[in-house]
Amino acid sequence: MTRPARPVGELLRDWRRSRRMSQLDLSIEAGVSTRHLSFVETGRSRPSPELILRLAEQLDIPLDERNTMLLAGGHAPAYPSHELSDPELAPVRAAVRQILDGHSPYPAALVDQHWHLVDANPAVALFTAGAGPHLLTPPINVLRLSLHPDGMAPRILNLPEWRAHLLNRLRQQAATTNDPVLYELHEELRGYPGSNGHPTPISDAVSSVVIPLHYRHDDQVLSFVSTTTLFGTPLDVTVAGLAIEAFFPGEAATTEALRAFGTA
Structure with a gap:
């Protein structure tokens, strides 16, 4: 997989909006500060893979899109994708x-x-x-x-x-x-x-x-x-x-x- 052209903060923001959640809502659910979440979305803070996965879990993001977000954040994908015949x-x-x-x-x-x-x-x-x-x-x-x-x-x-x-x-x-x-x-x-x-x-x-x-x-x-x-x-x-x-x-x-x- 190649690194996505869009930064992880933009991807995260789009998913949050698609789920109709505010930054406050997501920060409460994920156990992070609203300030830190805002910094992640604007690119002022580089999120750890653990934080990306925690936010993705709260947003119920599909596994392949979680991998995309990890790559966008400069991290390795977390979920394999095998062929059914493997x-x-x-x-x-x-x-x-x-x-x-x-x-x-x-x-x-x-x-x-x-x-x-x-x-x-x-x-x-x-x-x-x-x-x-x-x-x-x-x-x-x-x-x-x-x-x-x-x-x-x-x-x-x-x-x-x-x-x-x-x-x-x-x-x-x-x-x-x-x-x-x-x-x-x-x-x-x-x-x-x-x-x-x-x-x-x-x-x-x-x-x-x-x-x-x-x-x-x-x-x-x-x-x-x-x-x-x-x-x-x-x-x-x-x-x-x-x-x-x-x-x-x-x-x-x-x-x-x-x-x-x-x-x-």
Whole structure:
């Protein structure tokens, strides 16, 4: 990694403002004086790596951006960034594989911080069936696959509702990480049509609790609820960006249909 062009004080100030915290708020949370924090932000004081990491922790800054701040301050990065195939991440791969396999015959996928598909169990084929080849060429972006007119969108019966859910989630993620890739993806997805032209109002018990995914597969309507699993207390940049998106049947008929499809 090369040293960023911007000084660490400017980076810190931008993150603080993005979190809507005053210097006083941050100084109290981090246990430093407001005067010292001001000196750091204006470049009058060079922060130690310990102080940078303490402030970054309070601001909930992503691990890769913490490394950037350390480099900007003239220090070595604190967090490694391995490839998922590296030996160091073997326990992570094993845990992911166990979750994905154990979730069959229900769909589950591993995605990275930009929503690219990293791994999946066979049941995810329910969602990729019928999608345009250009959406299935790696790297596959699962949000683009979900909302693109050539992807899942024509088969999502509650598309406006599901689209709003995904866009809101992506917007919040982009704001939290300040990741330009996510902002660009959000703008792209906002331009896709929001309705398939054939809305099918569905009223069921799950709809009053969470936002479901009502999806047509062949001649059957499947109802799903989704969960997201993250790795707790990650210390590797790659691991911090991983998430497992799992789909559970929202009703008994979907459970029976998935078992009958033999997708395990």
